[in-house]
Amino acid sequence: MKSYEVNFDGLVGPTHNYGGLSYGNVASQSNSQQGSNPREAARQGLAKMKALMEMGFQQGVLAPQERPDVAALRSLGFSGSDAEVIRRAAKEAMPLLVASCSASSMWVANAATVSPSADTADGRVHFTAANLNCKYHRSIEHPTTSRMLGAMFSDERHFAHHAALPAVAQFGDEGAANHTRFCRDYGEAGVEFFVYGRSAFDSRYPAPQKYPARQTLEASQAVARLHGLSDDGVVYAQQNPAVIDQGVFHNDVISVGNGEVLFYHEDAFLETGAVLAQLQAKLAGKGGNFQAICVPRSAVAVEDAVRSYLFNSQLLSRADGSMLLVVPEECRNNERVWAYLNQLTGQGPVKEVKVFDLKQSMQNGGGPACLRLRVALKESELAAVNQGVIMTASLYDTLVQWVDRHYRDRLGEADLADPQLLDECRTALDELTRILKLGSVYPFQRQP
Numbered sequence: 104m105k106s107y108e109v110n111f112d113g114l115v116g117p118t119h120n121y122g123g124l125s126y127g128n129v130a131s132q133s134n135s136q137q138g139s140n141p142r143e144a145a146r147q148g149l150a151k152m153k154a155l156m157e158m159g160f161q162q163g164v165l166a167p168q169e170r171p172d173v174a175a176l177r178s179l180g181f182s183g184s185d186a187e188v189i190r191r192a193a194k195e196a197m198p199l200l201v202a203s204c205s206a207s208s209m210w211v212a213n214a215a216t217v218s219p220s221a222d223t224a225d226g227r228v229h230f231t232a233a234n235l236n237c238k239y240h241r242s243i244e245h246p247t248t249s250r251m252l253g254a255m256f257s258d259e260r261h262f263a264h265h266a267a268l269p270a271v272a273q274f275g276d277e278g279a280a281n282h283t284r285f286c287r288d289y290g291e292a293g294v295e296f297f298v299y300g301r302s303a304f305d306s307r308y309p310a311p312q313k314y315p316a317r318q319t320l321e322a323s324q325a326v327a328r329l330h331g332l333s334d335d336g337v338v339y340a341q342q343n344p345a346v347i348d349q350g351v352f353h354n355d356v357i358s359v360g361n362g363e364v365l366f367y368h369e370d371a372f373l374e375t376g377a378v379l380a381q382l383q384a385k386l387a388g389k390g391g392n393f394q395a396i397c398v399p400r401s402a403v404a405v406e407d408a409v410r411s412y413l414f415n416s417q418l419l420s421r422a423d424g425s426m427l428l429v430v431p432e433e434c435r436n437n438e439r440v441w442a443y444l445n446q447l448t449g450q451g452p453v454k455e456v457k458v459f460d461l462k463q464s465m466q467n468g469g470g471p472a473c474l475r476l477r478v479a480l481k482e483s484e485l486a487a488v489n490q491g492v493i494m495t496a497s498l499y500d501t502l503v504q505w506v507d508r509h510y511r512d513r514l515g516e517a518d519l520a521d522p523q524l525l526d527e528c529r530t531a532l533d534e535l536t537r538i539l540k541l542g543s544v545y546p547f548q549r550q551p
């Protein structure tokens with residue numbers, strides 16, 4: 104049976120703004136308080152989805168969340184009508200209002216960890232929503248994420264959903280941003296590669312000194328257990344704490360994998376030799392031939408990787424077996440990175456590099472790979488997905504018109520205090536759930 108990797112891209116929400124909310128994420132911090140353009144941000148993301156669909160890749164879409172999150176503000180003690188809650192938060196605790204307005208759910212690589220059916224004990228595709236508990240503004244995403252994934256992958260014969268892990272830092276889980284899967288074919292059993300930043304229960308593991316390590320070993324192990332993965336199909340690796348301290352807040356900022364290929368920076372991991380040997384041996388056990396492409400620091404420094412987001416790229420398999428690397432415009436703007444990419448395509452499996460302008464998302468630290476959640480599906484499983492979220496030429500046109508109708512083209516901090524923004528968002532999202540056939544996934548649609 105045929106199988107596919109389907110990329111579900113997060114649609115940027117109407118409140119996209121630069122809140123400076125992510126300590127340890129260099130772009131988020133350095134662009135704090137700049138004016139944003141939500142309409143352009145959503146259009147940039149949609150343009151990528153359309154281009155990849157037209158190149159023959161399977162493409163889906165994941166809806167944004169309801170923001171401002173009035174329910175979250177109420178849980179912090181703000182009361183009255185929805186408009187009063189927003190006005191009071193703006194007056195008394197602006198940082199909390201900004202956090203409750205973040206459109207950060209667009210970075211759906213952090214929405215969940217997904218294990219394809221060929222890897223799991225019960226033969227279903229497993230999803231665990233990420234608790235994202237390192238940052239308050241992201242920790243409020245998972246309940247709606249779970250409802251959304253449930254509405255997209257509802258057929259229990261094929262799909263199993265797990266709630267987010269306990270909401271404490273010891274089980275900090277950032278989803279697929281720290282998870283890669285290697286396989287010969289998407290439908291065959293593969294090796295799932297979990298990269299963590301620290302151990303919460305074993306002090307022998309080193310940890311970064313400056314910035315937080317968002318993912319713990321114990322969280323990764325819990326996800327592997329929940330998904331019913333077997334030991335011969337799992338490899339764990341510790342991210343190099345020194346690169347976390349240079350702004351590599353997720354593993355997908357320093358490495359990316361697909362099929363039998365791992366594309367990584369020389370400084371990405373601790374004990375790199377042992378990690379690669381395990382990946383090679385375990386993938387060989389599944390009939391695969393592991394290939395590692397190491398980018399030496401002499402060619403691309405960690406700082407250049409962080410600025411350009413070279414590794415936050417999408418490594419995609421084309422029909423002829425070769426690979427395409429989807430990178431952000433910032434890679435072309437960096438001389439060393441661009442020189443490296445030009446020689447990369449002359450040898451090895453990556454034959455083409457495609458550049459996208461994703462500046463609106465990039466300024467918050469979200470590149471092409473952050474914007475997508477990969478779900479490997481067999482043909483019968485793809486047929487069981489809610490077809491409303493599968494990208495088509497006509498869905499693309501509908502979504503662009505929807506964005507143009509509902510999104511502002513400028514948004515600054517002061518605008519977040521305007522209760523009118525909440526009404527605009529709700530009207531837009533209500534319509535979106537009908538377009539994508541999601542049902543009532545948002546809190547405002549579920550109030551009695």
Ligand code: SUG
Nearest residue numbers: 122123124125131210212280353473
């Ligand atoms: O969690 N930025 C996101 C970026 C997520 C990138 N995802 C991956 N690497 N997979 C984060 O740090 C910034 C929001 C703000 O500052 O307004 C933010 O949440």
